[in-house]
Amino acid sequence: MSLADQSAQELRKAVVHLMMDLPVLPVCTVTLTRPGVSEDEHIDDILSLATIEPCLSSRIFQIAAKAMPSHSISGIRQAMMLVGSRAVDDLITSHLQGQVFRPANDEELCMWAHFLLVSIASRRLAVQYKALGVNPQQAQEAGLLHDLGRLVQYENLAKSPSELEKHSYQNPDELIRAEEIVFGASHVRLGPVAADIIKVTTSVRASIDYHHSKPSSIPRKTAKDFGQLIEIVTIADEMAMFCHRWPIEDLVEFTHRAEHFLKNRSVYLKHVKPNPEELYQIMKTSYAEAQQSFLKLDLGPMPELDKGAHQMLYS
Template identity: 30%
Template sequence: MHKQAVADLKYIHKHIERLPLLPNVLFELMTHDQNDEKYYEMVLGLAKADPPLASFIISYANSASSSPNHAITNLKTALTRVGALRVVNLLTAKSVAKVFVPKTDDSKQLWRHSIQVATFSSFLCRTAPTFTVNPETAYLAGLFHDLGRFVMMDIVPDALEATVASSWATPQEHPEVETATLGYNHCEVGYLACRRWRMPELICNTTRHHHHYTVCNNAKLPKEFRELIILMTFTDHVSALLAKHPDWEDWTNEKLYDYVQVNCLRPEIVSASLPIKIFVDALPALYQKCQQLLESIGQ
């Protein structure tokens, strides 16, 4: 594929249209209502008819991330252990990983960041009492929030490097630097890529607006969408903090809590009642889970 240092959004769009589509079975899984009580049976039926999907489910159910007490060889048992919604998210991550294979330290860090945002967001959904968004939806939103950066690394790596060279101190500065340098940013590119891959509209819109922090307090917008933007905002900053301070695991809980409060809790999300103390206490375990997930999808 031809690369060029400076490209307009039309050029990017043209190449996005040439990206390989995700597996048909993944589209099939995404077209069904995940809240349907028969969703589990639907996934099981698809797995029985799709050997690669069945193999993936059993393999993950027996992986270190799943930590089974004994070997699982039965598909139904494996799916019960992993969970139907989790299968969709893991399969999505693995499928995207085959398209955007990390070749540089920057691309490996981007994969680490995306998995962290996905994992942290899912955890917060499970522990925040006022949040109604599905934890697996939050995971998918986190996985795809920086899809535009994956595309830009693949199609116009020199242009992306130009924005990095310009330097950005915090996540909110990143799209501003990109727009000033290139005329577009990774949020716009990610939205186009999500549409190409026929992601749910909620995921497409979250990818497009995850740096529009004022969305968080706009009561006219759907609650689920606002919750996802809150989660992306907070976890994006947390992941950036961990990358900036690789010695964070040596900090006391009190120091880590203070850093997260000061550096990750933007004014727009202060009123969201995020369980930050619970999150900070769980952060080392969540970080290790991210490492295991990266290994499970071959990153």
């Protein structure tokens, strides 16, 4: 039965199964089983990896939720601290059951590059536009997991990377349509189901649920509490897509696209009036930081961007 035909209950069951098989990058196994380090050092090592690796980050939330189901958790660090050494043991056990997977082709590598770029750009946007009142750490965590629904489909993507690429999507909306055609369910449908299972923080949850929604369709309470955060992640997502996809030749072209996006989608950033050139600089520095993180994940160099995007970032 395809994902498209499943009832909500069946879909949840399918996603539970997919979540158990989340990929484990080799660097995570090495870090988790490193001998001769104190518990504090071990926790720090795991946390610094979890801030740049979405599967490890998801598992930490999952383990904390299992250990303390009634406790509301504010972030990955707190989740890890709450359950202490038990979390480390659980992580090792759960990782040994997972599938060690090294993204190899461009589509798989691009997926990790996208998580990183959105995460870092979200944090930098929160720092740059302080008037929005978004905590930069929260923004980074939300950016890292915003496409949780894509992560749970990684296996489908790994099996048939070119199927999705055949649709040559140019923006997030076209990606959603392509996923529905190829996999039967988009990441927008799977993400909230997966987030429910691993019990992420409410701020991360808001970005998973609404990063592709029109501002007017976000429930009032969510918009009040997390509207600015959702907007930051949405902008980082769209700008990352510029960098991955569009043949942007120069700053003028980027500025034009950024202005169009802000005019049509932005609610909160209208109040702080970002300069598109600032956005360009934020993406440029975020991309350089994402490259460094990519090396820390031992994934080699970031996959090649479109030639035009390269010119934009490095000219």
